[in-house]
Amino acid sequence: MTGFLAELGRRLADRWFTLLVLPGLAYLLVTAAALRLGHSDWHDWRDLWDGFTALTEGTRAADRDALVARTALLILAAVPASAALGALAQSLAAPVERLLTGDWPWTGLAGRLTARRAAAWRAANETYERDDDPAGAARRNAVSLIPPQHPTWLGDRLHTPVVRLSQEYGIDLAVVWPRLWLLLPAPTRDTLTAARTRLDTAFTLGGWALLYAVPAVFWWPAAVIAVVVALTARRKAAPAAEAYAELVESAVDLHLDRLLTRLAEPRPSPQQGRALTERLRRGS
Template identity: 35%
Template sequence: MGGFFQQLAKTLADRWISLLVLPGAFFLGAVWVSLALGQADAWNVALLTRQADDGMSTVADLPSGAQALLVVAVLAAASGVGFVVQALAAVTRRVWLGPWPRPFTPIAVARTARRRARWHRLVEERRALEAVNPATRTREQQDRIDTAAHRVTRLAMAEPGRPTWMGDRIHAVESIAYHRYGLDLAYGWSRLWLVVPDPARTELTAAHSAFAAAVATGTWAVPYLLLTVVWWPAVLVAAGIGLTGWARARAAVADLTTLTEATLDLHGRTLAAALGIGDATQETGPLTISEGERITDLVRKGR
């Protein structure tokens, strides 16, 4: 047990340092640079060097006890900033996935309507191209069909229902589950999660962790954006951090939704068997719509 608790303490310490202390310390450094230079001397490297030398001299002249307290204070401040940013991550997640809160509902509705109209237009273009007899299609015609299909799926995997691309990836899985299998994932996912094998659960957990890390990264753009009030180059840092987190989040959401849909395809019947629904002799194959609807009725419990 002693070894277990030592490993647990090491893991928690590593996560504390990587998620809170290091990002917070970098931000505190940016705060110091902002206050040292200001707007007028935003790129004055010579001034920054003098300020750093003066600061190091001041710290070196402090008693060892005061230096230790300063280190503790910096770590505490870095952790505090990290906790605040972690709390703001829920807002970032809501913005990227939707649905947006009430004050922004009209904007969300308008964006969703535009995305839906564009998606339907692209689908109609693809269907018009597919009207050509497959037996007489040329290679160029097939390439245009493939390009049109790619444009549709790049916009959304199903009819858009959220104001953002990432939100629509999640919405598409829910839509596919309901219309293809008759399963309401809002109620059925927790049951499905309990019966999927460990390899699938591990992959899904890793994809979700990657998305959570990307959300945390993107949220760090907010405090750096606030620094622009006193030091305008902070906007470049904020843009870089925000774009990095956003790009990583898109990739993570794509992986997560693909794995979720694959889990539903491969293990939906496992859920049906666990609930005593369907043909007991049929152990493989995807769910039928009738089976999915029976599962939905069961797990909803009349709600």
């Protein structure tokens, strides 16, 4: 048991370091470069190096002692600061998800983009139904697997299980899912959790893109980094959303009967429920 707990702690520490500290350290380095160089001297790497070596200079014993103290303080400050930045990026994952899925406050733009996507979907669907053309079906499905209800592909892809499972089984997925989740086998839950984690990781990467917009105010190359990170987040989010939505549908297809069996009639009456409660209280 001790060995298991030690291994678990090591894995959690590795995950914490990889997901929070390392990206945070990279962000701190970019921010330091932004504050040191600015827009006018954005490419003056010698000046940046001079700024770094100024922290590590010192030949006398007193200087070496001061260097050790400065280095220790920098490490002690950098690690928690990096972890805090990583946590901040994770907190920005939710607004990034709303942005990528089309849950926007500017409803006019969202409505226009949704209408455009719906028109493209209908045109491709009409071609498919008229000509029985597989290429038409492919063009339709490339827009959305359901009639578009969101301004972005990602929003409709994550909403697809709600629509298709309602049509197939007449269920409200938001109501059924928490109860079904409790009945899913552990391997199935683990697979779903891993898929959702990959999707959340992509949204967290979008959070880092937002954070890199801050040093871009002082150093324009940071804007390039922000754009590259944002594009990477979008590229990773698409297949992650595809996999997660497909797994949700598959879980319902394969295990909904278990929930129906568990909730089949006759249901316990309120009187039976109150009697059971009193029994379990044992008079206390």
